[in-house]
Amino acid sequence: MVYRPITGVWEITMGNNVRGGHYGSFYSDPLPDELTTAEAFDLIEQIAYLGLRYVTLSGGEPLTRRDWAQLVNYLTRRGVSVNLITNGWAVTEEVAKQMKNCNISTVVVRVDGTREVHDRILRPGVYDRVEQAFRILRQHDIDTRAITTLSVENKDILPQMKDELIRMGVSSWQLSLGLPTEMMGGRREDWMLNPSQMDDILRFCTETNNEGNIEVYPANCLDCHSRNRFGKRFSSAGCEAGTGGLGFLYNGDIVSCVSIKDRNYIEGNIRERDLQSIWEDESKFLWRREMTNEKLSGDCQVCQYGSECLGGCPNTRLVIGRNLYGENPYCSHNFAVKTERKRISELNDATELMASAKALIEEHKYQKATMYLDRLIELRQDNPEAYRLKGFIEYQNGNYEQSEESMVQALSLDPSDSHATKVLGMAVFKQGKRTEGIRLVERSLQMGEATAQEELKALKYEKENNRPYPRRQPLQQNRVEKELFVRF
Ligand code: SF4
Numbered sequence: 261m262v263y264r265p266i267t268g269v270w271e272i273t274m275g276n277n278v279r280g281g282h283y284g285s286f287y288s289d290p291l292p293d294e295l296t297t298a299e300a301f302d303l304i305e306q307i308a309y310l311g312l313r314y315v316t317l318s319g320g321e322p323l324t325r326r327d328w329a330q331l332v333n334y335l336t337r338r339g340v341s342v343n344l345i346t347n348g349w350a351v352t353e354e355v356a357k358q359m360k361n362c363n364i365s366t367v368v369v370r371v372d373g374t375r376e377v378h379d380r381i382l383r384p385g386v387y388d389r390v391e392q393a394f395r396i397l398r399q400h401d402i403d404t405r406a407i408t409t410l411s412v413e414n415k416d417i418l419p420q421m422k423d424e425l426i427r428m429g430v431s432s433w434q435l436s437l438g439l440p441t442e443m444m445g446g447r448r449e450d451w452m453l454n455p456s457q458m459d460d461i462l463r464f465c466t467e468t469n470n471e472g473n474i475e476v477y478p479a480n481c482l483d484c485h486s487r488n489r490f491g492k493r494f495s496s497a498g499c500e501a502g503t504g505g506l507g508f509l510y511n512g513d514i515v516s517c518v519s520i521k522d523r524n525y526i527e528g529n530i531r532e533r534d535l536q537s538i539w540e541d542e543s544k545f546l547w548r549r550e551m552t553n554e555k556l557s558g559d560c561q562v563c564q565y566g567s568e569c570l571g572g573c574p575n576t577r578l579v580i581g582r583n584l585y586g587e588n589p590y591c592s593h594n595f596a597v598k599t600e601r602k603r604i605s606e607l608n609d610a611t612e613l614m615a616s617a618k619a620l621i622e623e624h625k626y627q628k629a630t631m632y633l634d635r636l637i638e639l640r641q642d643n644p645e646a647y648r649l650k651g652f653i654e655y656q657n658g659n660y661e662q663s664e665e666s667m668v669q670a671l672s673l674d675p676s677d678s679h680a681t682k683v684l685g686m687a688v689f690k691q692g693k694r695t696e697g698i699r700l701v702e703r704s705l706q707m708g709e710a711t712a713q714e715e716l717k718a719l720k721y722e723k724e725n726n727r728p729y730p731r732r733q734p735l736q737q738n739r740v741e742k743e744l745f746v747r748f
């Protein structure tokens with residue numbers, strides 16, 4: 261598959277003039293192995309050649325790099341739209357004029373609290389510079405936005421921050437999740453939000469947007485799946501690391517995303533290879549390009565949205581669980597699933613559990629139905645219908661191995677179950693054992709499963725043609741089913 265990168269984030273320096281807080285580097289000076297101006301220009305040529313349309317400059321603090329304006333100028337002349345993320349400290353009239361002259365697209369200023377909180381996180385006087393930056397940039401008619409790294413320090417003052425940003429004339433505001441990394445100023449987990457607070461953040465975004473005074477949106481690290489809980493998903497792109505986007509580190513290292521610092525995920529260095537050959541190397545970026553929901557773990561692996569969202573932000577999974585294939589506890593949906601499972605684990609009436617599961621299956625709320633069935637199976641391992649329904653749901657969700665396991669259990673309790681035999685055959689077929697799968701579906705037909713006729717036709721067609729049987733389904737019905745499916 262050919263991937264075309266559209267966006268990139270480039271940490272042009274690790275030097276920083278306002279150290280501390282949730283973000284940026286701890287270094288006051290640039291690191292010795294940062295790209296020279298000539299090397300940076302060469303990288304820009306390669307970025308343009310590869311076809312990137314947007315590049316965000318960050319750091320460290322990008323304005324501490326002496327040639328920042330030359331880099332912006334070069335990028336825009338080569339047709340690349342440039343955003344720059346700054347702490348605002350160095351934004352003066354002169355800097356704003358330079359930005360304007362370079363045709364910078366957007367300047368994003370970091371704001372991590374009200375005056376009191378921002379200055380406490382960083383140092384006294386920084387908030388004054390933030391206010392000054394917003395004022396100067398507005399006067400120079402530069403598109404200016406705000407970004408906040410969420411932590412326990414600021415989660416409760418978002419309404420006050422909103423009022424302040426509106427007062428300062430800011431019209432767009434991004435919230436991202438602070439993670440306990442070097443980027444969080446060396447702070448530990450006790451600065452991080454709790455998964456149970458994600459809904460509060462998403463609700464705040466929704467309500468603020470409804471007010472219409474400022475646009476506030478969660479970064480992809482927060483927005484992996486909010487549609488079902490708050491009416492819509494805020495962004496449509498999802499994580500594009502390694503597929504539609506990439507990152508450039510200060511020393512020319514190429515990564516899928518600059519947030520992922522682990523050395524195991526450095527894909528190459530432009531001092532050793534050109535950018536295009538790194539991007540097009542079929543052995544690179546594989547963790548991302550070959551990611552499927554089946555490779556994830558926990559509730560992300562079996563999630564009804566898994567094939568679409570692939571577990572949300574990989575960096576969150578890596579930092580929190582030390583595993584790119586782990587589950588994402590900071591997903592609002594993930595938290596809701598866990599909360600619901602806990603509630604269901606306290607139910608003890610097998611008849612009611614089965615009735616609830618069946619009602620949910622009728623409504624296509626499969627993930628929730630599975631929780632009722634799991635609880636029922638925990639209480640009663642001798643109920644073939646529970647296994648049969650679970651196997652059916654797992655088949656619907658594309659978890660064919662689990663579907664096979666459940667159907668084997670169902671048939672061990674009731675060998676005469678023709679429906680279980682049919683779905684077992686379908687699950688086995690989907691795992692590559694095609695002859696065995698067709699044999700089982702034929703058997704289910706002999707056992708009296710009338711619906712097996714159509715499935716048999718479909719499986720034989722797929723075996724012969726190596727592509728799925730083209731089923732006719734009215735578009736409208738398909739749409740309604742999909743909508744029902746996405747409600748948890
Ligand atoms: S639980 Fe995992 S797979 Fe499902 S929406 Fe959340 S992050 Fe995505």
Ligand code: SF4
Nearest residue numbers: 480499517573574575
């Ligand atoms: S890994 Fe996370 S932070 Fe990086 S691009 Fe993907 S969603 Fe964004």
